[in-house]
Amino acid sequence: MSRTQRVDRTAVRTRLDRVTDPELDRSITxxxxxxEIEIEGESVAVSFTLPTAWCSPAFAWMMMTDARDAILEIPEITxxxxxxRDHMHAAEINEGVNERLSFDAVFDDADGDIEAVREELDEKARAARQYRAVSALLDGGATPEQIVGLVRKDLTIDSEGRxxxxxxxxxxxxxxxxxxERYLEKATATGVANGTDAGLFVTPEGETISPSEFETVHRRGRLAATNMSGQGHVCANLAEARIGSASASD
Amino acid sequence: MYTHEGEDVFVIDGHIHWWNASKENIKHEGGEQFIRCFYDYHTGFTPEERQWSLEEYRQYDADRLRNDMFGDGHADMGIFQPTYLNEFYKEGFNTIDRCAELKDENPCRFIVNGRFDPREGEAGLKELERQREEFDVQGVKVYTAEWNGDSKGWRLDSDESFEYLEKCAELGIKNIHTHKGPTIRPLNRDAFDVKDVDDAATSFPELNFIVEHVGMPRLDDFCWIAAQEPNVYGGLAVAAPLAKSRPKKFGEIMGELLFWLGEDRILFGSDYALWEPEWLIEAVMEAELTPDQREEFGVELDLDVKKKIMGENAARLYNIDIERQKEILRDDGVSEEFGLAAQYGEGATADD
Known part of the structure; x- marks a missing residue:
């Protein structure tokens, strides 16, 4: 080993904690x-199994590239x-991600542009996270009128979690x-609330919220959250069945 | 008929199939992938003791279907939703002509819907006319992710589709059931995007659009469209099994549907033979909202609401007078076969 300082598994896992399943907005860990995570000197190898062998190749691609990029943020890793594993397009996805090919180049009949898919799902994740953030503000005593008027600089995040x-x-x-903080992470990723005077919360279409539409927008955020967690249960059921049938023959 | 706390609940299963995915009928690997994917959904959501083997699942006969639907299954009627998949299956997966054989045997128990694919041009329009004439279809099932030659899907709001929807309106085919839901290997996920329902529903207010699987994994897009389009309905197939394995989650989804669509626009469907109606109907009928959910959504999932979802809403779309229908069913072959006459009441003996 040329380096004296070895990267430990926890550092890699911490990076992977931040990678989400784009459809469910939950961490892949x-x-x-x-x-498995294997670390050898400056190299890391990570293996994955998704809930089904036919999970969307686009989602699999996003998670694989995000995982790779997240681990590469560790300075010692090159x-x-x-x-x-066990995916209908495992060979194409592994080769494509590891060789740094583009999604379109690997899947020439892919429907739609992968970045557009990512943006749409990010937008839904932002709406769902907005619901939780706004709920916390309502619970804290803020009124709808006050909430729709908030801008980024109205927030001061301390180091104590408050x-x-x-x-x-x-x-x-x-x-x-x-x-x-969870909201701001997705807001930033979708170009919302960037800049100190930028409005903090917006409609699912990205527009300013008027006080009269506050209730509807808030409920649409709840709906986005219900959708994601509902799909999460569908995926979990499919994954359980897959584990259960893994040893079954044909 | 299902009985809940001493009250009768007339069940119209809004989404059933009589498919053939036998190895002999498969002509493309997509056919094998498709049935195996269905089977993953089957095993993923079916209580272990009620699971079928893959071989049973590929093809089941009419006797089994009748028993699973009406003998054990609590349903009083079922609506066939054909799915052709001609690129995958030699004689189609689940065709109108095949389903109509069952209807011929038990005419009062089944409603057979037609189907169209706007990529079939003039011939497809003629076929739609045939379906109306021959089977008197009142609805169609459309499958926007179906393959056709090089095409991997179509949109409900395309010019070609509108031509077919116009034809439906002209022929009096009022109920457009569209699969907008879970990805099924090897079909494209994006071809099941629900957004194309919006413009179609606005443009054809005289038609009803029943979005099967309530758009999942796009429940949010679906509810938002349905909230604005009064002629958009939600079919519970695929959402319903969550009532058994994830009852709290099911309550939340029902809360959203009741909040955005209301109790008159939700239809039960088992998606048989994806799942058997017996345990599924029991699970949905037993489902309750938690006190938190009732407060959050401001809705009720009581017996009156469940009666609408289980049958009354479908009855309205398909012009069925439930009381009259019970009289008809009392004396039909299925009632005789399974000894169901008594549950439809004694009543006067038919004098014809």
């Missing part, structure tokens, strides 16, 4: 998609190989940071 929210000239509340 929490969803138990990771089979090389990452992904290994998707966020101070300036509701108007004289009034501030303090709430847990977790839903706010």
């Amino acid at each position: 929490e969803l138990e998609y990771i089979d 090389d990452v190989a992904v290994d998707l 966020t101070t929210v300036r509701l108007d000239e004289t009034l501030s509340i303090c709430i847990e940071s977790e839903p706010i």
Whole structure:
């Protein structure tokens, strides 16, 4: 080993914690998609199994590339190989991601552009996270009128896991940071609330929310969350059946 | 007929199949992948003791279907939703002509829907006319991710599709059932995107659009469209099995559907033989919203609502007078075969 400092598994896992299944907006580690992590010097090899052999190749591709890029953020790591297992397109996806080919080049009859798919799912994830953040603000005593008027600089996130929210000239509340930080992560990824004076929350279409439509927008956020967690249950049922039948013959 | 707390619940299963995925009928590997994918959904959601073997699942006979639907299955009627998949199966997967054989034997128990594929041009329009004339179809099932030559799907809001929808309106085929839901290998996920229902529903207010599988995994897009289009309905096939394995989640989905669509626009469907109606109907009838869910959504999932979902809403779309239908079913072959006459009441003996 040329380096004295070895990268440990925890550092790799921490990076992978931040990679989500784009359709469910949940971490791939929490969803138990990771089979093995092997570290050898500056190289990491990660193997994955998804709930079904026919999960969307586009989603598989996104997760594999995101996992690779997340691990490469560790300075000591120079090389990452992904290994998707038991998937109908495992060979194409592994080769494509590891050789850094484009999705279109590997799947020439792919329907739609992979970045457009990602944007759409990111937007839904943002709406669902907005629901949780806004719910936390309502629970903290903020009114709909105050919430729709918030801009990025009204938030002050401290290092203790608390966020101070300036509701108007004289009034501030303090709430847990977790839903706010999770929201901001996806908001930033979708180009919302970027800049200190930018509105914090928007409609699913990305527009400013008027106080009269607050309730509808909030319920649409709830709907986005219900959809994602519902699909999560469908995937989990399919995954359980797959494990159960893994030893069954033909 | 299902009995819940002493009350009769008339069940119209809005989504059933009589398919043939035998090895002899498969002509393309997609056919094998498709039935195996169905089977994954079957085993993923069916209680272990009720699971079929893959061989049973490929092809089942009319006797089994009748028993699973009406003998054990609590259903009073079933609506066939054909799925052709001619690129995968020599004689089609689940065709109208095949389903009509069963209807011929038990005319009061089944409704047979037609189907169209706008990529079939003039010939397809003629075929639609044939379906109307020969089988008196009141609805069609459409499958926008179906392959056809080089095409891997079509949109409900395309010019070609509108030509077919116009034909449906002209022929009096009012109920357009569209699979907008789970990806099925090897079909493209995006070809089941629900957004194309929006423009079609706005453009054809005289037609009803029943979105099968309530758009999942796009429940959010579906509900938002349905909230704005009064002629859009939700079919519960695939959502319903969650009532058994994930009852709380099922309650949440029902909460959303009742909030956005209301109790008059939700239809039960088992998707038989994906799942058997018996345990599925029991699970849905037993389902309850939690107090939190009732408060959050401001809706009820009580017996009156369940009666609508289980049969009354479909009856309205298909012009069935439930009380009159019970009288008819009392004396039919299925009632005789399974000894069901008594549950449809004694009533006066028919004098014809």
